[in-house]
Amino acid sequence: MKILIVGAGEVGFHIASRLATENKDVVVIDKDPKALKRVSEQLDVQVFEGSGSSPEVLREAGISQSDILLAVTDSDETNLVSCLVCDLLSPATRKLIRIRDSDYTDFTDRLRDDPPHIDTVINPEVELVRTVQRLLEVPGAEDVAEFSGGAIKLIGVRLDELSPLSNMRLTKLREVTGDFHLLIAAIVRDEELIIPTGRDSLVPGDLVYFVTDDANLHTALKLFGKESRPVKRAFIVGGGRIGMRLARALAQNGVYVKIVEDDPQRCNRLAEALNNVVVLNGDGTDQGLLAEENIEDMDVVITVTGDEETNILTSLLAKRMGVPIAVTRINKFGYFPLTTAIGIEHVISSRLSAINTILGHVRRGKVLSSVSLKGERAEVLEAEALETAEIVGKPLKSISFPKGALVISIIRDNEVIIPKGDSVIQPADRIILLCSQQAIPKIEKAMAVKLEFF
Template sequence: MRVIIVGAGEVGFNVARRLSGESKEVVVIDTNSKALSRVSDTLDVQTILGSGSSPEILKRAGIVDADIFLAVTDKDEINLISTFLANRIAPKIIKLARIRNEDYTKYPEMFTEGDLRIDTLINPDEEVVESILRVMSVPGAVEINDFVGGKVRLIGVKLPKESPLVGVTLMNIKEHLVGINVVIAALVREDRLIIPGGLDTIQEGDIVYFTSMRNQQESLLRQAGILSDPIRKVLIVGGGNVGFLLAQALDNKKFHTRLLDKDSDRCDELSEKLDRVIVLHGDGTDQELLKEENVGELDMVISVTGDEEMNILSCLLAKNLGARKTITRINNFAYIPLIQPIGIDHLVCPRLSAINSILHFVRQGKVISAVSIKGEEAEALEAIAQEKSGIVGKPIKDLNLPKGTLILCFQRGEEVIIPSGFTVIEPNDRLLIISTRKNIPEIEKALTTKLEYY
């Protein structure tokens, strides 16, 4: 597979890093020589200094023979022009563009055909808002992802010491979760991710990733001893794109929402666009202001400004004043492992959201969606089992899947099935697979070809 990436920023760099580590042929284009040097010094990929909006540069990158074209610079216009030219030169390849400006995203029909065709518009801001709303729907969760058209949910939850599941061996888990179809997809123990087997035992302090039907979620959490009070009172710090989109989503009777921004003109603009949301002018790191707004009585403080240091500080201040839950927006990948140890409950990362949006297009086989679990240590893939696939026609116990890989569930027709070792995958089953990152190339092969050891 040959992938051309326009943009060597954090998104471009990290997509290139993921793909080059899986032996895919990657070309990265950028006008910034320093950004390209970081790529070439770190990764085994080809780099080209120049603009992705240059037909000559695109031809030199080998776009005619490429499979996927990604335009992921920070400038929407460059991404659009690059994709326009890619359509003219190589109309059949898959094209994805990172587009954030609402002036473009509210007219998706413009990008469905002809020279403006883009297979997927990647809007990290919208992905981040969806992530926040999922976390708000399950306050006790660390991470939440939806699959199978929203029917199946993968929920990561840190178990309290009083949970009845502490000390339970996974092969006996169903005795403690009565009437629930559930699979333990992963455990995080002392910051180490484990794809478990039936003989593993849940320990105090583990983050447990449950796979279950969404309509059984409440019963699962209640029986596991982790059901929290619902989120009602919310403060959003930052009135930019993400803050505004989130405020719009919460602008209803269910939530009492306040939005804080330090730009008075932006506050005036937001006040006109929002109905029930209270817009406040001020700084999220002003401790006296936070006290005046009774932050200690809030269910959740969500800091989503463009300044991640400010986001971290405002969440720490809010937590110190008594706020029940906090979410911070992070762009720098290096900060991600630090967030929970310092006391912030959740993080959202637009760049990681963009990478997840891209991943399933570059996965071989009929992959519908792909998301990273615990940063990038594992990946959950949703894919259609093809007739020629190595996983079709044998009981799961005989597939000899690589260690660190589980088939969590699958949809056959309208039915969602939690499999046993004797379950046989059939063509066109819609599978949900979790695997450690190092096994992804083998999983791709299993999804596309008949391998001898399968």
């Protein structure tokens, strides 16, 4: 598979990094020689200096031999022209585009059906709002991913000493869960990913990922000592486009929302655009303002300004003043490993949301969606099992999956099955697999060749 990436910024760089580790043929195009130098020095990919909207540049970079074009620059207009030129030069190439300006939202269907015939339009701000909404549906979780239209949830929770699962060997899990079958999909311990076996134990401080459906979510959370009470009051810091989208979405779901913004003109626009939202003009890092607005009565504070340092400081201050949950927007990937150490548990990133969505559309075979786990150490794939696949009709315990891969759920005729060793996959089942980064190339190849693991 050959993939052309237009844009060597953070999104382009990290997508190229992920795809390069999977032995794909990747070409990165950008006008900025400094950005290309970073790519060429750190990644095993080709680079091409020039405008990704130039027909000559795209032709010389090999657009006619490319399976996918990813247009992910910071300019919506450049991305749109790149796709239009690609449609003229190589109509068979799939086109994925990142668009941030909400003015284009109403034209998404037209962009697919008419030139430039874009296959997938991704708005990172929309994806980020969805990420926040998923987190707030499960307030005790640090990470939430949904599959099969929300029927399956992969939940990441921090294990504390009071949980009945603390210090338990997984072979004894059924003694605690009884008839309720709980599948532990992954453990993150000391920044290392563990895909567990029965010999592993759960240790206080672990970030534990488990699989459940909506009906059993409350039961599963109770085992970890977590509550699933809904968020009713939210305090948003930052009234930019993301803050406005988020405030509108939460208010429409019945959440009482306050939003603070330091730009008076922006506050006027927020007040005009938002119904049932309290708009405040001020500094979100002002302890006096937070105290005056009774921040301790809020269920959650969500910091989404364009400045990571402001978001981090505001979140820490709000938690110190009594807010139980702080959701912090961070776009610099270098900050991610530090967040847990300084007390930031819920991290969101528009760039990471965009990357997750894009990766779900570039996978080969019958892959329907893809989500990266915290820290991008692993990926969860949702795929369709083909009738001729080797894994169909056999108990899972008799199948030699690649090391670092685990089937964590099966969906059959709208029924959610948490798999056991004797579970059997049938044709047309949707299967959800957790894969370490090292296992992804083999799993993806298996998807493309009818899931034949042998």
